[in-house]
Each structure stands twice: as C-alpha cells, then as structure tokens.
Amino acid sequence: MERIVIIGSGQGGVQVAISLRQEGYEGQLTVIGAEPGLPYQRPPLSKAFLKTGDAEALRLRPATFFEKNGIELVDGVRVDRIDREARTVHAGERSFAYDHLILATGTRNMRPPIEGADRALDLRTLEDAARLRAALDTPKRCAVIGGGFIGLEFAAVARGLGHEVTVAEAASRLMARAVSPETSAHFLTLHEGMGTTVLLGDPATGIDANGMTLASGARIEADLVLMAAGVVPNTELAAEAGLAVDNGIVVDAQLLTDDPAISALGDCCAFPDPATGRLVRLESVQAATDHARLIAKRLVKGADASYAAVAWFWSDQADSKLQIAGLSSPADDTVRRGDGAVFRFAGERFSAVETVNDAKTHMQARKKLAFSPIQRSQLEAVDFDLAAL
Ligand SMILES: Cc1cc2nc3c(=O)[nH]c(=O)nc-3n(C[C@H](O)[C@H](O)[C@H](O)COP(=O)(O)OP(=O)(O)OC[C@H]3O[C@@H](n4cnc5c(N)ncnc54)[C@H](O)[C@@H]3O)c2cc1C
Known part of the structure; x- marks a missing residue:
C-alpha cells in the first residue's frame, strides 16, 4: 500500500496517522482536516481551557512531529467528495489519490x-x-x-x-x-x-x-x-459515496466499511459493540484512539483481529470526576454499592460501572470487563468486590 489518506484531523484521524508510522508504514500519509491550524484535543475545551485559555496545551502533537514522521497535514481544507472508483477524494480544486481511505470526520453540534x-x-x-x-x-x-x-x-x-x-x-x-x-x-x-x-x-x-x-x-x-443538545455524526461524504450509514458510517468488527478500501473510526462510525454485537456509535477519546490502533495494525500487519476494547469514559464536573467503564443502556438495571460505585446490568450480564472520584474501582472494572462476560450472580456472590472476582 503506497498512499493512505485520512479525512479528519481530530483525535482519531491524528492517532491513526501516528499508529500507522509506529506500526512501520512507510508509504505516503496525508491527513486532511477542515479546521485550521494544528490538531488539538477537545476534552479540555469544556474544562481547563475555559479557565486558562492555553491553546498550546491542547495540541495533539507539535508541527515538528508531523514533519519528522512524514505525515502531510493539510489543514483548513474540507473534503467535499469521495470518488470510490477513481480512489480519489476531492476538496474544491484539489484532489488526493488513495490506496486506502480512512474516514475520521467526527460529529457536529445538533x-x-x-x-x-x-x-x-x-x-x-x-x-x-x-x-x-x-x-x-x-x-x-x-x-x-x-x-x-x-x-x-x-x-x-x-x-x-x-x-x-x-x-x-x-x-x-x-x-x-x-x-x-x-x-x-x-x-x-x-x-x-x-x-x-x-x-x-x-x-x-x-x-x-x-x-x-x-x-x-x-x-x-x-x-x-x-x-449543548447533542451532536450528529458527519456521515454525508460517506452516504453520498454510497457507503452504508445508520446513525454513523457503518463498519464491521475490523472497522472496514462495505468498501474494502475505506475504513472509518471514532465519533463518525457505527461499529458492532464487542459485548452485544449491536451497532453503536460512541463519542469518546477511548473509542477514537482504540479504533485508530486497530486500523493501523490491520493495514500494516494484516492483523484481522476484531475490535474488542472495553469502552471507558470520563467527565470532570467541579470536584467530581465521573468515570464509566463498559457500555450500558438507559434501561439497564442498577445496583449501588455501599461506597457509591454504581454497577449496571443488562439482564444478567454485567455491563458497566460508574464511579465518582474512585479511580481504583474504575480500573478494576475495566480489567474485569475485558475478559469473558461476567454475570450478576457472580458479582452478588462477592458482594460487588471486583478484586475478589
Ligand atoms: C467540549 C468537548 C468535551 C469533550 N470531553 C470529553 C471527555 O471528557 N472525554 C471523552 O472521552 N471525550 C470527550 N469529548 C469527545 C471527544 O473529543 C471525541 O470523542 C473525539 O474528539 C472524537 O475524535 P474523532 O477523531 O472521531 O472526531 P473529532 O475529534 O471531532 O475530529 C473530526 C474532525 O474531522 C473534521 N472533518 C469533518 N468533516 C470533514 C471533511 N469533509 N473534510 C475534512 N475534515 C473534516 C472536523 O472538522 C474535525 O476536526 C469531548 C468533546 C467536546 C467537543
């Protein structure tokens, strides 16, 4: 493979470029992003940045990183069309040919x-x-x-x-x-x-x-x-190119679209939840970065592993750090442990743990959820002590 093009220079788009080089990809690598300037992380925008205004602290990587690693960063350019037959993307007068295309277009505010x-x-x-x-x-x-x-x-x-x-x-x-x-x-x-x-x-x-x-x-x-009423995934480019879209660009467990030359990742894609097989779309740094790593391994090493990462998320509100390990549905059952940790269950299946200022339980839950499915009765038997499981 000689030319990989990534559309979107957010968390996932940049991570997949980094991971491709880390895995040993030596071909041409282009990241096209609609926003001007160097790529940055979004989570601090609603947290530290509002207080400090420090934009430098948000940068995902300095300009020198992209130069040193041979990653062509095309900023302030919006791709407006994908020509799947010609394997080319168009942005106004400019066009970029690809052997593999990665869609990392994220979401926009609803x-x-x-x-x-x-x-x-x-x-x-x-x-x-x-x-x-x-x-x-x-x-x-x-x-x-x-x-x-x-x-x-x-x-x-x-x-x-x-x-x-x-x-x-x-x-x-x-x-x-x-x-x-x-x-x-x-x-x-x-x-x-x-x-x-x-x-x-x-x-x-x-x-x-x-x-x-x-x-x-x-x-x-x-x-x-x-x-702040939610977001919609940026799926129009994919839909116009004839790719399947269902509240996100539909991908399989390898994060491939129905075109073997196009992958999609992060906030814009709907992928099979490893725990249930249900198509889900997540808005989280974890999903974007884990998707990126899996795609890089597949493209460089030919690895055909299915996506199996445990979802996790955080939100900082005043002095409360909320952490979520796993993925629950609003209808899931809830058990609140004595110390406040909240366990969620989809029927009998242990689906998630929500904690506030309790990193230890959060990390334990992430580890346990990474292995074979855990039943509610197993947790009840150990009084919801994850370490004892
Ligand atoms: C204020 C805020 C706070 C957040 N806090 C947290 C948090 O605490 N924890 C957490 O896990 N997640 C948080 N998130 C979510 C997290 O930032 C996203 O899940 C993550 O950025 C997703 O990465 P992505 O690469 O899929 O999309 P994005 O980072 O959104 O990047 C997509 C990029 O693609 C570009 N693009 C779209 N269409 C085109 C096109 N046609 N041509 C070129 N470029 C295009 C967009 O301009 C954008 O720059 C927060 C998000 C926001 C906005």
Whole structure:
C-alpha cells in the first residue's frame, strides 16, 4: 500500500496517522482536516481551557512531529467528495489519490428546531471555546440547553468562575442517555449545591436577545445561551459515496466499511459493540484512539483481529470526576454499592460501572470487563468486590 489518506484531523484521524508510522508504514500519509491550524484535543475545551485559555496545551502533537514522521497535514481544507472508483477524494480544486481511505470526520453540534437557535453559542471547536471564554470575561447570566456531559462541564466551570448559570434539560434527569438514575441524581445535587439552577423535563423552545423560553412557558433571562443538545455524526461524504450509514458510517468488527478500501473510526462510525454485537456509535477519546490502533495494525500487519476494547469514559464536573467503564443502556438495571460505585446490568450480564472520584474501582472494572462476560450472580456472590472476582 503506497498512499493512505485520512479525512479528519481530530483525535482519531491524528492517532491513526501516528499508529500507522509506529506500526512501520512507510508509504505516503496525508491527513486532511477542515479546521485550521494544528490538531488539538477537545476534552479540555469544556474544562481547563475555559479557565486558562492555553491553546498550546491542547495540541495533539507539535508541527515538528508531523514533519519528522512524514505525515502531510493539510489543514483548513474540507473534503467535499469521495470518488470510490477513481480512489480519489476531492476538496474544491484539489484532489488526493488513495490506496486506502480512512474516514475520521467526527460529529457536529445538533441544532434542534428551536426558534432563534442561531443566537446560541456552541462548544465543539477551539474557536467555539475561545469565543465562550471571551464572553465569560465579565459577569454573565448563562443559560445552557442540554444537561449532558458538555453542558454540565461548562456549567460547572462557569458557576465556579462566579457566573449565574441555568441548565435546561429536556429529559427528566441529567446525562440520561449515558448514566444510571443514581449517577444523574448525584450530579443534580452537585450542580444545585454550587448554586446552578437545573430545570428538568422542560425543553427550550425559543432563544432571543434576552435569554430563552422553555416548553412550560418559563423564561430564563440570560446574556449568553450555550447549545449543548447533542451532536450528529458527519456521515454525508460517506452516504453520498454510497457507503452504508445508520446513525454513523457503518463498519464491521475490523472497522472496514462495505468498501474494502475505506475504513472509518471514532465519533463518525457505527461499529458492532464487542459485548452485544449491536451497532453503536460512541463519542469518546477511548473509542477514537482504540479504533485508530486497530486500523493501523490491520493495514500494516494484516492483523484481522476484531475490535474488542472495553469502552471507558470520563467527565470532570467541579470536584467530581465521573468515570464509566463498559457500555450500558438507559434501561439497564442498577445496583449501588455501599461506597457509591454504581454497577449496571443488562439482564444478567454485567455491563458497566460508574464511579465518582474512585479511580481504583474504575480500573478494576475495566480489567474485569475485558475478559469473558461476567454475570450478576457472580458479582452478588462477592458482594460487588471486583478484586475478589
Ligand atoms: C467540549 C468537548 C468535551 C469533550 N470531553 C470529553 C471527555 O471528557 N472525554 C471523552 O472521552 N471525550 C470527550 N469529548 C469527545 C471527544 O473529543 C471525541 O470523542 C473525539 O474528539 C472524537 O475524535 P474523532 O477523531 O472521531 O472526531 P473529532 O475529534 O471531532 O475530529 C473530526 C474532525 O474531522 C473534521 N472533518 C469533518 N468533516 C470533514 C471533511 N469533509 N473534510 C475534512 N475534515 C473534516 C472536523 O472538522 C474535525 O476536526 C469531548 C468533546 C467536546 C467537543
């Protein structure tokens, strides 16, 4: 293989370029990214960066790394078409031929059909975060649409800096898609304890120059409205090229699309969950980097291993570090251990553990989940002591 092209220079796109070189790939390697400048990590955008404004600290690698490793970084260029027959991608007047193409296009913020939605600020890119940070320069009344990870991380920082904060969440609890009711309740107490107003089950219906209106008719006066209502995967390029898309670019257990010359990874792809075989799409650094490593091994070494990494995730909100090991569904059953660790079960199968400021249990859970499936009865027999299992 002589030419590998990667579309997207985020966490996964850059990691796959790094891993390809680490595995010994010596051919041409091009990473094309729509955003300008050097690739950066997003997680600190809703955490440390809002406080420090230190963009250098976000860089995934310095410019010299790309030069030294023969990785051509084409920044500020959006690919607009994939020609699968000619094995070429097009970006305006420019074109890039490939033997293998890797799609790492990530997601973009969802804009729910709310009147005045254009007035809201986003928190997805470095540019978005810099704009928000500048807005927090003087005391503000902040309204946040969405009580998910990003909305709540922003709320914690803004409140910590002394701003007035209101979070409006359409669902009846916080982070409902990703965590148990017990963990939602923990974070509701945390945010309310900080003085943030949290309104649940009341979606925003309108944004105007003075704030926002909720479905109940409630008015939230605000100087700044942040839209953190979730994301949509960037799948259009793949769909237009005739690849299968189902809430993400569909890939198999080797992360190959239905075209053997095209792989996809990270936030933009829907892959079979190793535990259940269900197609899932994750928005996490872990998935993007583990996908990247598997693809690099396959392309360089011909390894045909199936993706089997245990999903894990973190979110920092004020002094609470939430960590999730494994992958649960909202309907999963919940057992809260005496020390607060939350165990999730899909029927009898142990699916995930949620912890707050408990790295030890999180690491134990990641290790245990990596082996053969564990049943609820096995955990009950040892009083949920993972080390004893
Ligand atoms: C504010 C924030 C906080 C987060 N916090 C956490 C956290 O605490 N823990 C965690 O695990 N995850 C967190 N995440 C999620 C994590 O950042 C993503 O899961 C990760 O970045 C996914 O990597 P990716 O490469 O798939 O996509 P991205 O990093 O989103 O990169 C995709 C890139 O592709 C580019 N692109 C798209 N289409 C094209 C095109 N046609 N041509 C060229 N380029 C294109 C985009 O511009 C983008 O730069 C956070 C995300 C955000 C926004």
